[in-house]
Amino acid sequence: MSDNSRTYYPTIGLEIHAELATNTKMFCRCANNAFDSEPNAHVCPVCMAHPGTLPVPNKQAIEHVINVGLVVNGEVANFTEFDRKNYFYPDIPKGYQISQYKYPIVSGGELAGVKITRIHLEEDTATSQHSGNVSFINYNRAGVPLMELVTEPVIHSAEHAMEFAEELRLLLRTLGVSKANMECGEMRVEVNISVSPDKEKFGTKVEIKNLNSFNVVGRAIAYEIKRMTDLYEDGRENEIVQETRGWDDTKQITFTQRRKEQSEDYRYFPEPDIPKLYLHEMFNIDEMRQTLPELPEEKRNRYRNEYGIKDEDIESYINSRELAVLFENTIIAYPNDRELVKLTSNYITSDLVGLIKKGSSILENGEIKEIDFIKYIIPEHFATLIQMIGRGDISSRGAKDILAILATEGGNPEVIAKEKGLIQQHDESALRNIATRVITENPTVVSDFKAGKENAIKFLVGQGMKVSNGSANPTILEKILREMV
Numbered sequence: 053m054s055d056n057s058r059t060y061y062p063t064i065g066l067e068i069h070a071e072l073a074t075n076t077k078m079f080c081r082c083a084n085n086a087f088d089s090e091p092n093a094h095v096c097p098v099c100m101a102h103p104g105t106l107p108v109p110n111k112q113a114i115e116h117v118i119n120v121g122l123v124v125n126g127e128v129a130n131f132t133e134f135d136r137k138n139y140f141y142p143d144i145p146k147g148y149q150i151s152q153y154k155y156p157i158v159s160g161g162e163l164a165g166v167k168i169t170r171i172h173l174e175e176d177t178a179t180s181q182h183s184g185n186v187s188f189i190n191y192n193r194a195g196v197p198l199m200e201l202v203t204e205p206v207i208h209s210a211e212h213a214m215e216f217a218e219e220l221r222l223l224l225r226t227l228g229v230s231k232a233n234m235e236c237g238e239m240r241v242e243v244n245i246s247v248s249p250d251k252e253k254f255g256t257k258v259e260i261k262n263l264n265s266f267n268v269v270g271r272a273i274a275y276e277i278k279r280m281t282d283l284y285e286d287g288r289e290n291e292i293v294q295e296t297r298g299w300d301d302t303k304q305i306t307f308t309q310r311r312k313e314q315s316e317d318y319r320y321f322p323e324p325d326i327p328k329l330y331l332h333e334m335f336n337i338d339e340m341r342q343t344l345p346e347l348p349e350e351k352r353n354r355y356r357n358e359y360g361i362k363d364e365d366i367e368s369y370i371n372s373r374e375l376a377v378l379f380e381n382t383i384i385a386y387p388n389d390r391e392l393v394k395l396t397s398n399y400i401t402s403d404l405v406g407l408i409k410k411g412s413s414i415l416e417n418g419e420i421k422e423i424d425f426i427k428y429i430i431p432e433h434f435a436t437l438i439q440m441i442g443r444g445d446i447s448s449r450g451a452k453d454i455l456a457i458l459a460t461e462g463g464n465p466e467v468i469a470k471e472k473g474l475i476q477q478h479d480e481s482a483l484r485n486i487a488t489r490v491i492t493e494n495p496t497v498v499s500d501f502k503a504g505k506e507n508a509i510k511f512l513v514g515q516g517m518k519v520s521n522g523s524a525n526p527t528i529l530e531k532i533l534r535e536m537v
Contacts, residue, residue, distance in 0.1 A: 079107030126161030
Protein backbone atom coordinates (compact mmCIF):
# COMPACT_ATOMS: atom_id res chain seq x y z
CA MET A 53 0.00 0.00 0.00
CA SER A 54 1.08 3.62 -0.53
CA ASP A 55 0.71 6.54 1.84
CA ASN A 56 -0.53 8.59 -1.13
CA SER A 57 -4.01 8.58 -2.59
CA ARG A 58 -3.28 5.76 -5.01
CA THR A 59 -3.62 2.21 -3.72
CA TYR A 60 -1.24 -0.62 -4.64
CA TYR A 61 -1.89 -4.32 -4.24
CA PRO A 62 0.92 -6.74 -3.38
CA THR A 63 0.63 -10.38 -4.42
CA ILE A 64 2.93 -13.00 -2.94
CA GLY A 65 3.64 -16.64 -3.69
CA LEU A 66 6.13 -18.83 -1.83
CA GLU A 67 8.50 -21.59 -2.89
CA ILE A 68 9.76 -23.46 0.15
CA HIS A 69 12.47 -26.11 0.08
CA ALA A 70 12.92 -28.54 2.97
CA GLU A 71 15.61 -31.19 3.30
CA LEU A 72 13.99 -34.49 4.19
CA ALA A 73 15.01 -36.62 7.17
CA THR A 74 16.14 -39.89 5.60
CA ASN A 75 19.06 -42.18 6.35
CA THR A 76 20.51 -41.91 2.87
CA LYS A 77 20.54 -39.47 -0.02
CA MET A 78 17.89 -39.24 -2.71
CA PHE A 79 19.44 -41.41 -5.41
CA CYS A 80 22.34 -43.25 -3.75
CA ARG A 81 23.28 -44.97 -0.50
CA CYS A 82 25.50 -42.19 0.86
CA ALA A 83 24.59 -41.02 4.36
CA ASN A 84 22.24 -38.05 4.52
CA ASN A 85 24.58 -36.01 6.71
CA ALA A 86 25.16 -32.67 5.07
CA PHE A 87 26.56 -31.13 8.25
CA ASP A 88 29.42 -33.55 8.84
CA SER A 89 32.45 -31.54 9.90
CA GLU A 90 34.60 -33.33 7.33
CA PRO A 91 33.94 -31.95 3.81
CA ASN A 92 33.19 -34.46 1.07
CA ALA A 93 32.97 -37.34 3.54
CA HIS A 94 29.62 -38.59 2.18
CA VAL A 95 30.08 -38.89 -1.56
CA CYS A 96 30.07 -41.72 -4.07
CA PRO A 97 30.20 -42.20 -7.86
CA VAL A 98 26.41 -41.68 -8.09
CA CYS A 99 26.15 -38.32 -6.31
CA MET A 100 29.41 -37.22 -7.95
CA ALA A 101 27.95 -38.09 -11.38
CA HIS A 102 30.63 -40.47 -12.57
CA PRO A 103 29.94 -41.90 -16.03
CA GLY A 104 27.91 -45.09 -16.09
CA THR A 105 26.29 -44.66 -12.66
CA LEU A 106 22.53 -45.01 -12.25
CA PRO A 107 20.30 -43.20 -9.71
CA VAL A 108 17.84 -45.22 -7.58
CA PRO A 109 15.01 -43.23 -5.90
CA ASN A 110 14.77 -43.20 -2.11
CA LYS A 111 11.38 -44.70 -1.24
CA GLN A 112 11.31 -43.13 2.23
CA ALA A 113 11.70 -39.65 0.74
CA ILE A 114 8.74 -40.26 -1.57
CA GLU A 115 6.70 -41.47 1.41
CA HIS A 116 7.56 -38.30 3.31
CA VAL A 117 6.25 -36.10 0.49
CA ILE A 118 3.06 -38.17 0.25
CA ASN A 119 2.45 -37.69 3.99
CA VAL A 120 2.81 -33.92 3.62
CA GLY A 121 0.37 -34.03 0.72
CA LEU A 122 -2.15 -35.97 2.77
CA VAL A 123 -2.15 -33.55 5.71
CA VAL A 124 -2.70 -30.52 3.44
CA ASN A 125 -5.50 -32.40 1.63
CA GLY A 126 -3.66 -32.39 -1.67
CA GLU A 127 -4.16 -34.92 -4.46
CA VAL A 128 -1.51 -37.63 -4.39
CA ALA A 129 -0.68 -38.58 -7.97
CA ASN A 130 -0.70 -42.15 -9.14
CA PHE A 131 1.66 -41.54 -12.05
CA THR A 132 4.79 -39.47 -11.44
CA GLU A 133 8.24 -39.20 -12.94
CA PHE A 134 11.54 -37.44 -12.43
CA ASP A 135 12.97 -34.91 -14.87
CA ARG A 136 16.31 -33.37 -15.67
CA LYS A 137 16.55 -29.65 -14.95
CA ASN A 138 19.54 -28.54 -17.01
CA TYR A 139 21.85 -25.78 -15.87
CA PHE A 140 25.54 -25.47 -15.16
CA TYR A 141 26.88 -24.39 -11.81
CA PRO A 142 29.80 -25.78 -9.74
CA ASP A 143 27.45 -27.12 -7.03
CA ILE A 144 25.72 -29.41 -9.58
CA PRO A 145 28.30 -32.08 -10.54
CA LYS A 146 26.10 -33.60 -13.29
CA GLY A 147 25.41 -30.31 -15.05
CA TYR A 148 21.72 -30.94 -14.31
CA GLN A 149 19.50 -31.49 -11.28
CA ILE A 150 17.12 -34.41 -10.98
CA SER A 151 13.79 -32.78 -10.16
CA GLN A 152 10.12 -33.00 -11.14
CA TYR A 153 8.34 -30.81 -13.66
CA LYS A 154 5.12 -31.91 -15.33
CA TYR A 155 4.05 -34.70 -12.96
CA PRO A 156 4.63 -33.76 -9.29
CA ILE A 157 3.86 -36.16 -6.43
CA VAL A 158 1.20 -33.85 -4.93
CA SER A 159 -1.09 -31.32 -6.57
CA GLY A 160 -3.32 -28.83 -4.75
CA GLY A 161 -4.04 -28.61 -1.04
CA GLU A 162 -4.27 -25.84 1.53
CA LEU A 163 -2.52 -24.79 4.74
CA ALA A 164 -3.05 -21.74 6.98
CA GLY A 165 -5.54 -20.33 4.49
CA VAL A 166 -3.07 -20.52 1.59
CA LYS A 167 -3.77 -22.67 -1.47
CA ILE A 168 -0.92 -24.92 -2.56
CA THR A 169 -0.05 -25.47 -6.22
CA ARG A 170 2.22 -28.51 -5.98
CA ILE A 171 4.68 -30.43 -3.84
CA HIS A 172 7.48 -32.26 -5.59
CA LEU A 173 10.78 -33.98 -4.87
CA GLU A 174 14.28 -33.27 -6.11
CA GLU A 175 17.92 -33.51 -5.04
CA ASP A 176 19.76 -30.77 -3.19
CA THR A 177 22.94 -29.15 -4.45
CA ALA A 178 26.42 -29.01 -2.96
CA THR A 179 27.54 -26.07 -0.83
CA SER A 180 30.14 -23.46 -1.80
CA GLN A 181 32.72 -21.98 0.55
CA HIS A 182 34.73 -18.93 -0.43
CA SER A 183 38.13 -17.81 0.83
CA GLY A 184 39.59 -14.79 -0.88
CA ASN A 185 39.73 -15.51 -4.60
CA VAL A 186 39.38 -19.26 -4.08
CA SER A 187 36.12 -21.24 -3.86
CA PHE A 188 35.71 -24.73 -2.44
CA ILE A 189 32.82 -27.14 -3.03
CA ASN A 190 31.56 -29.52 -0.32
CA TYR A 191 29.47 -32.29 -1.90
CA ASN A 192 28.14 -33.75 1.38
CA ARG A 193 24.79 -32.05 0.66
CA ALA A 194 24.73 -32.91 -3.06
CA GLY A 195 21.93 -35.44 -3.61
CA VAL A 196 20.18 -34.95 -0.25
CA PRO A 197 16.39 -35.38 -0.77
CA LEU A 198 14.73 -31.99 -1.05
CA MET A 199 10.99 -31.33 -0.96
CA GLU A 200 9.75 -28.23 -2.78
CA LEU A 201 6.33 -26.78 -1.99
CA VAL A 202 4.91 -24.06 -4.23
CA THR A 203 1.93 -21.95 -3.19
CA GLU A 204 -0.58 -20.13 -5.32
CA PRO A 205 -0.07 -16.34 -5.52
CA VAL A 206 -2.78 -15.69 -2.95
CA ILE A 207 -0.81 -14.08 -0.10
CA HIS A 208 -1.09 -10.32 0.28
CA SER A 209 1.00 -9.45 3.33
CA ALA A 210 4.36 -10.21 4.90
CA GLU A 211 2.59 -11.34 8.08
CA HIS A 212 0.53 -14.00 6.27
CA ALA A 213 3.60 -15.24 4.42
CA MET A 214 5.48 -15.66 7.71
CA GLU A 215 2.47 -17.39 9.30
CA PHE A 216 2.30 -19.90 6.44
CA ALA A 217 6.02 -20.67 6.58
CA GLU A 218 5.92 -21.15 10.36
CA GLU A 219 2.90 -23.44 10.15
CA LEU A 220 4.59 -25.51 7.42
CA ARG A 221 7.69 -25.95 9.58
CA LEU A 222 5.48 -27.12 12.46
CA LEU A 223 3.81 -29.60 10.14
CA LEU A 224 7.12 -30.99 8.83
CA ARG A 225 8.41 -31.49 12.36
CA THR A 226 5.16 -33.03 13.58
CA LEU A 227 5.28 -35.56 10.75
CA GLY A 228 8.97 -36.19 11.40
CA VAL A 229 9.79 -35.68 7.72
CA SER A 230 12.26 -32.81 8.24
CA LYS A 231 14.02 -31.01 11.06
CA ALA A 232 13.45 -27.83 9.03
CA ASN A 233 16.09 -25.80 10.87
CA MET A 234 16.32 -22.61 8.84
CA GLU A 235 19.62 -21.53 10.37
CA CYS A 236 21.21 -24.72 9.00
CA GLY A 237 19.65 -24.38 5.56
CA GLU A 238 17.36 -27.37 6.08
CA MET A 239 14.43 -25.11 5.16
CA ARG A 240 14.80 -22.25 2.69
CA VAL A 241 12.13 -19.78 1.63
CA GLU A 242 11.93 -18.05 -1.74
CA VAL A 243 9.40 -15.29 -2.30
CA ASN A 244 7.71 -14.34 -5.58
CA ILE A 245 6.23 -10.89 -5.23
CA SER A 246 4.57 -8.31 -7.43
CA VAL A 247 2.82 -4.98 -6.83
CA SER A 248 0.06 -3.58 -9.02
CA PRO A 249 -2.23 -0.53 -8.95
CA ASP A 250 -4.94 -2.78 -10.45
CA LYS A 251 -6.43 -5.27 -8.02
CA GLU A 252 -7.44 -7.55 -10.92
CA LYS A 253 -3.99 -7.71 -12.54
CA PHE A 254 -0.59 -8.94 -11.41
CA GLY A 255 2.40 -6.66 -11.63
CA THR A 256 5.87 -7.72 -12.79
CA LYS A 257 7.08 -10.58 -10.62
CA VAL A 258 10.35 -10.51 -8.70
CA GLU A 259 11.84 -13.52 -6.89
CA ILE A 260 13.83 -13.17 -3.66
CA LYS A 261 15.90 -16.27 -2.98
CA ASN A 262 17.40 -18.07 0.00
CA LEU A 263 15.74 -16.32 2.94
CA ASN A 264 16.91 -18.11 6.08
CA SER A 265 14.59 -16.96 8.87
CA PHE A 266 10.97 -15.97 9.27
CA ASN A 267 11.95 -12.47 10.31
CA VAL A 268 14.08 -12.08 7.19
CA VAL A 269 11.14 -13.27 5.07
CA GLY A 270 8.97 -10.54 6.57
CA ARG A 271 11.58 -7.80 6.21
CA ALA A 272 12.43 -8.74 2.62
CA ILE A 273 8.78 -8.70 1.57
CA ALA A 274 8.15 -5.37 3.29
CA TYR A 275 11.21 -3.82 1.65
CA GLU A 276 10.30 -5.11 -1.81
CA ILE A 277 6.70 -3.86 -1.56
CA LYS A 278 8.00 -0.41 -0.65
CA ARG A 279 10.66 -0.44 -3.39
CA MET A 280 8.17 -1.31 -6.12
CA THR A 281 5.52 1.06 -4.75
CA ASP A 282 8.02 3.92 -4.74
CA LEU A 283 8.95 3.19 -8.36
CA TYR A 284 5.28 3.35 -9.32
CA GLU A 285 4.88 6.61 -7.44
CA ASP A 286 7.89 8.10 -9.25
CA GLY A 287 6.56 7.01 -12.65
CA ARG A 288 9.44 4.53 -13.07
CA GLU A 289 7.47 1.27 -13.06
CA ASN A 290 9.36 0.25 -16.24
CA GLU A 291 12.37 -0.28 -13.95
CA ILE A 292 10.53 -3.17 -12.24
CA VAL A 293 11.81 -6.16 -14.21
CA GLN A 294 11.37 -9.89 -13.80
CA GLU A 295 14.52 -10.86 -11.97
CA THR A 296 16.03 -12.78 -9.08
CA ARG A 297 17.07 -10.66 -6.11
CA GLY A 298 19.00 -11.46 -2.95
CA TRP A 299 18.72 -10.10 0.58
CA ASP A 300 21.50 -8.07 2.19
CA ASP A 301 20.96 -8.50 5.92
CA THR A 302 23.52 -5.84 6.80
CA LYS A 303 21.91 -3.13 4.68
CA GLN A 304 18.37 -4.54 5.10
CA ILE A 305 17.72 -4.28 1.36
CA THR A 306 17.21 -6.57 -1.62
CA PHE A 307 19.64 -6.42 -4.54
CA THR A 308 19.70 -7.62 -8.14
CA GLN A 309 21.34 -11.00 -8.76
CA ARG A 310 20.24 -12.02 -12.28
CA ARG A 311 17.37 -11.90 -14.69
CA LYS A 312 14.75 -14.54 -13.84
CA GLU A 313 14.89 -17.71 -15.89
CA GLN A 314 11.80 -19.20 -17.53
CA SER A 315 11.02 -22.92 -17.36
CA GLU A 316 12.09 -23.36 -20.99
CA ASP A 317 15.57 -22.08 -20.05
CA TYR A 318 16.10 -25.25 -18.04
CA ARG A 319 15.26 -27.56 -20.98
CA TYR A 320 13.34 -30.04 -18.82
CA PHE A 321 12.98 -33.58 -20.13
CA PRO A 322 12.09 -36.90 -18.41
CA GLU A 323 15.01 -38.50 -16.56
CA PRO A 324 15.83 -41.56 -18.76
CA ASP A 325 17.66 -43.48 -15.99
CA ILE A 326 14.71 -43.63 -13.57
CA PRO A 327 11.56 -45.68 -14.37
CA LYS A 328 8.10 -44.09 -14.22
CA LEU A 329 6.48 -44.48 -10.80
CA TYR A 330 2.90 -45.52 -9.97
CA LEU A 331 2.51 -44.41 -6.38
CA HIS A 332 -0.88 -46.00 -5.63
CA GLU A 333 0.66 -49.37 -6.45
CA MET A 334 3.81 -48.67 -4.40
CA PHE A 335 2.01 -47.31 -1.31
CA ASN A 336 -1.25 -47.97 0.52
CA ILE A 337 -2.44 -44.36 0.52
CA ASP A 338 -5.57 -45.00 2.60
CA GLU A 339 -3.54 -46.77 5.28
CA MET A 340 -1.01 -43.92 5.33
CA ARG A 341 -3.85 -41.44 5.83
CA GLN A 342 -5.16 -43.43 8.81
CA THR A 343 -1.77 -43.52 10.55
CA LEU A 344 -1.00 -39.80 10.40
CA PRO A 345 -0.08 -38.24 13.78
CA GLU A 346 -2.11 -35.58 15.55
CA LEU A 347 -1.63 -32.36 13.60
CA PRO A 348 -0.84 -28.94 15.13
CA GLU A 349 -4.35 -27.50 14.72
CA GLU A 350 -5.92 -30.68 16.12
CA LYS A 351 -3.61 -30.50 19.14
CA ARG A 352 -4.45 -26.82 19.69
CA ASN A 353 -8.16 -27.61 19.81
CA ARG A 354 -7.67 -30.60 22.13
CA TYR A 355 -5.52 -28.67 24.58
CA ARG A 356 -8.03 -25.80 24.71
CA ASN A 357 -11.03 -28.08 25.22
CA GLU A 358 -9.52 -30.69 27.57
CA TYR A 359 -7.10 -28.64 29.66
CA GLY A 360 -8.19 -25.00 29.40
CA ILE A 361 -4.61 -23.76 29.39
CA LYS A 362 -3.38 -20.48 27.89
CA ASP A 363 -2.87 -20.15 24.15
CA GLU A 364 0.78 -19.18 24.66
CA ASP A 365 1.31 -22.38 26.67
CA ILE A 366 -0.32 -24.40 23.89
CA GLU A 367 2.06 -22.92 21.32
CA SER A 368 5.00 -23.97 23.51
CA TYR A 369 3.76 -27.57 23.32
CA ILE A 370 3.03 -27.32 19.61
CA ASN A 371 6.60 -26.19 19.00
CA SER A 372 8.28 -28.66 21.34
CA ARG A 373 7.40 -32.33 21.34
CA GLU A 374 9.59 -32.85 24.44
CA LEU A 375 7.65 -30.30 26.48
CA ALA A 376 4.31 -31.68 25.26
CA VAL A 377 5.26 -35.23 26.24
CA LEU A 378 6.37 -34.07 29.71
CA PHE A 379 3.13 -32.11 30.20
CA GLU A 380 0.82 -34.93 29.14
CA ASN A 381 2.70 -37.63 31.07
CA THR A 382 2.73 -35.47 34.21
CA ILE A 383 -0.98 -34.63 34.38
CA ILE A 384 -1.90 -38.32 34.20
CA ALA A 385 -1.51 -38.17 38.00
CA TYR A 386 -4.45 -35.71 38.37
CA PRO A 387 -6.52 -35.75 35.16
CA ASN A 388 -9.61 -34.20 36.73
CA ASP A 389 -7.93 -31.39 38.67
CA ARG A 390 -7.95 -28.41 36.30
CA GLU A 391 -6.06 -26.19 38.76
CA LEU A 392 -3.16 -28.61 39.08
CA VAL A 393 -3.14 -29.07 35.30
CA LYS A 394 -2.84 -25.30 34.82
CA LEU A 395 -0.18 -25.12 37.56
CA THR A 396 1.78 -27.84 35.76
CA SER A 397 1.63 -25.90 32.53
CA ASN A 398 2.74 -22.68 34.23
CA TYR A 399 5.81 -24.32 35.74
CA ILE A 400 6.77 -26.01 32.45
CA THR A 401 6.36 -23.01 30.16
CA SER A 402 7.76 -20.45 32.59
CA ASP A 403 10.18 -21.90 35.12
CA LEU A 404 11.37 -25.00 33.27
CA VAL A 405 11.73 -23.24 29.92
CA GLY A 406 13.67 -20.52 31.72
CA LEU A 407 16.11 -23.13 33.02
CA ILE A 408 16.35 -24.71 29.57
CA LYS A 409 17.22 -21.39 27.98
CA LYS A 410 20.05 -20.88 30.47
CA GLY A 411 21.49 -24.30 29.66
CA SER A 412 20.85 -24.49 25.91
CA SER A 413 21.76 -22.76 22.70
CA ILE A 414 19.21 -20.10 21.76
CA LEU A 415 18.82 -19.41 18.05
CA GLU A 416 18.34 -16.00 16.45
CA ASN A 417 14.57 -16.50 16.18
CA GLY A 418 14.30 -17.39 19.88
CA GLU A 419 13.96 -21.12 19.30
CA ILE A 420 15.69 -23.48 21.74
CA LYS A 421 18.18 -25.55 19.76
CA GLU A 422 18.75 -28.26 22.35
CA ILE A 423 16.55 -29.42 25.20
CA ASP A 424 19.16 -31.47 26.99
CA PHE A 425 18.11 -31.93 30.59
CA ILE A 426 14.41 -32.60 30.29
CA LYS A 427 15.59 -36.22 30.22
CA TYR A 428 16.43 -35.96 33.94
CA ILE A 429 12.86 -35.13 34.90
CA ILE A 430 10.63 -38.14 35.49
CA PRO A 431 6.97 -37.15 34.92
CA GLU A 432 5.88 -38.91 38.11
CA HIS A 433 8.38 -36.85 40.12
CA PHE A 434 7.31 -33.66 38.38
CA ALA A 435 3.69 -34.49 39.28
CA THR A 436 4.74 -34.96 42.90
CA LEU A 437 6.37 -31.53 42.87
CA ILE A 438 3.21 -29.90 41.50
CA GLN A 439 1.06 -31.65 44.11
CA MET A 440 3.40 -30.45 46.87
CA ILE A 441 3.01 -26.89 45.58
CA GLY A 442 -0.76 -27.31 45.41
CA ARG A 443 -0.96 -28.53 49.02
CA GLY A 444 1.26 -25.71 50.25
CA ASP A 445 3.98 -28.12 51.35
CA ILE A 446 6.61 -25.93 49.70
CA SER A 447 6.78 -22.26 48.76
CA SER A 448 7.11 -21.03 45.19
CA ARG A 449 10.75 -20.20 45.94
CA GLY A 450 11.32 -23.70 47.25
CA ALA A 451 9.58 -25.15 44.20
CA LYS A 452 11.95 -23.28 41.87
CA ASP A 453 14.97 -24.57 43.80
CA ILE A 454 13.72 -28.15 43.67
CA LEU A 455 12.90 -27.85 39.95
CA ALA A 456 16.45 -26.67 39.21
CA ILE A 457 17.78 -29.81 40.92
CA LEU A 458 15.30 -32.06 39.11
CA ALA A 459 16.27 -30.56 35.75
CA THR A 460 20.02 -30.91 36.18
CA GLU A 461 20.39 -33.96 38.42
CA GLY A 462 17.03 -35.68 38.75
CA GLY A 463 15.72 -37.07 42.01
CA ASN A 464 12.59 -37.32 44.16
CA PRO A 465 11.20 -33.86 45.06
CA GLU A 466 9.97 -35.00 48.49
CA VAL A 467 13.45 -36.25 49.39
CA ILE A 468 15.08 -33.11 48.02
CA ALA A 469 12.67 -30.87 49.96
CA LYS A 470 13.45 -32.65 53.24
CA GLU A 471 17.23 -32.65 52.65
CA LYS A 472 17.25 -28.94 51.78
CA GLY A 473 14.86 -27.95 54.57
CA LEU A 474 12.27 -26.67 52.10
CA ILE A 475 9.16 -28.23 53.62
CA GLN A 476 6.91 -25.35 54.65
CA GLN A 477 6.07 -24.90 58.31
CA HIS A 478 2.34 -24.99 59.02
CA ASP A 479 2.70 -25.23 62.80
CA GLU A 480 1.19 -21.97 64.09
CA SER A 481 3.14 -22.05 67.36
CA ALA A 482 6.46 -22.23 65.47
CA LEU A 483 5.33 -19.53 63.06
CA ARG A 484 4.24 -17.34 66.00
CA ASN A 485 7.81 -17.49 67.34
CA ILE A 486 9.10 -16.34 63.94
CA ALA A 487 6.53 -13.53 63.86
CA THR A 488 7.56 -12.37 67.33
CA ARG A 489 11.20 -12.12 66.24
CA VAL A 490 10.31 -10.22 63.04
CA ILE A 491 8.13 -7.72 64.94
CA THR A 492 10.85 -7.15 67.54
CA GLU A 493 13.58 -6.59 64.92
CA ASN A 494 11.52 -4.24 62.71
CA PRO A 495 9.74 -1.69 64.94
CA THR A 496 9.73 1.07 62.29
CA VAL A 497 8.01 -1.15 59.72
CA VAL A 498 5.50 -2.26 62.33
CA SER A 499 4.71 1.40 63.04
CA ASP A 500 4.29 2.05 59.31
CA PHE A 501 1.79 -0.78 59.07
CA LYS A 502 -0.14 0.47 62.06
CA ALA A 503 -0.21 3.89 60.37
CA GLY A 504 -1.99 2.39 57.39
CA LYS A 505 0.87 1.45 55.03
CA GLU A 506 -0.49 -1.88 53.79
CA ASN A 507 2.66 -2.83 51.87
CA ALA A 508 4.60 -2.92 55.13
CA ILE A 509 3.07 -6.31 55.95
CA LYS A 510 4.66 -7.76 52.80
CA PHE A 511 8.07 -6.66 54.04
CA LEU A 512 7.45 -8.33 57.40
CA VAL A 513 6.37 -11.56 55.71
CA GLY A 514 9.54 -11.43 53.60
CA GLN A 515 11.65 -11.08 56.72
CA GLY A 516 9.85 -14.07 58.21
CA MET A 517 10.62 -16.12 55.12
CA LYS A 518 14.29 -15.22 55.49
CA VAL A 519 14.33 -16.22 59.15
CA SER A 520 12.77 -19.57 58.28
CA ASN A 521 15.02 -20.09 55.24
CA GLY A 522 11.93 -20.09 53.06
CA SER A 523 10.18 -22.86 54.96
CA ALA A 524 7.39 -20.79 56.56
CA ASN A 525 3.97 -20.93 54.98
CA PRO A 526 3.62 -17.28 53.87
CA THR A 527 -0.18 -17.27 54.01
CA ILE A 528 -0.32 -18.48 57.61
CA LEU A 529 2.63 -16.28 58.59
CA GLU A 530 0.90 -13.16 57.24
CA LYS A 531 -2.28 -14.02 59.13
CA ILE A 532 -0.33 -14.36 62.40
CA LEU A 533 1.60 -11.13 61.81
CA ARG A 534 -1.62 -9.22 61.22
CA GLU A 535 -3.09 -10.62 64.42
CA MET A 536 -0.02 -9.84 66.52
CA VAL A 537 0.54 -6.33 65.12
